[in-house]
Amino acid sequence: MPINAVIFDIGNVLIEWQPERYFAHHIGEERTRAMFAEVDIHGMMNRIDAGHTFDQVVEETAQAHGEWHAEILMIRDNWADVASPAIPLSVHLLRQLRTKGVPVFALSNFGVENFPVSVAKYPFLDEFDRHYISGRMGMIKPDAAIYEAVEADCGLPPETLLFTDDRHDNIDAARARGWQTHLFDGPDGWAHCLVEQGLLTKDEAQ
Structure with missing residues (x-):
């Protein structure tokens, strides 16, 4: 055909889309494993991919996970380097x-x-x-x-x-x-x- x-x-x-690698480079592998265990980063991105507002979803997720607030915002502020x-x-x-x-x-x-x-x-x-x-x-x-x-x-x-x-x-x-x-x-x-x-x-x- x-x-x-x-x-x-x-x-x-x-x-490439390997956010775990990006964070491992910036905050270390141990903290990266801990963050991804506690925060559903990929679920957050699925909401964005489905049409929800990028900034809003990232900010909401950051606010819901105070310990990881700064790290989650890195996805918004450094998107071109994350992807x-x-x-x-x-x-x-x-x-x-x-x-x-x-x-x-x-x-x-x-x-x-x-x-x-x-x-x-x-x-x-x-x-x-x-x-x-x-x-x-x-x-x-x-x-x-x-x-x-x-x-x-x-x-x-x-x-x-x-x-x-x-x-x-x-x-x-x-x-x-x-x-x-x-x-x-x-x-x-x-x-x-x-x-x-x-x-x-x-x-x-x-």
């Missing part, structure tokens, strides 16, 4: 697909307010033909509704969409709708997939 569009997740595909760095080969693959004229879309769980902060640091995030950002859409992966919304907007048959994401549940949900999928476990495997699909040559994917 031919591929009519390639769809990228963003976090851990194009830019970092870029994954260079993935960026290269995105740009090579565009050069070949292959439509490329972003489908990412990302907040309305913090996504532009990441775009300002990483302008390649603005190079997609279409952006499907969960916070803007008011729906979140792996809910079936967000995949259905992508299909309705782009008008392409599901079986002609190739989607990569680092999470099994997001991949499973896309596959259930008939999308072609690749579980992202590193840019080399993604490059190999694009070559196998005939979208890039080996030289182009290096």
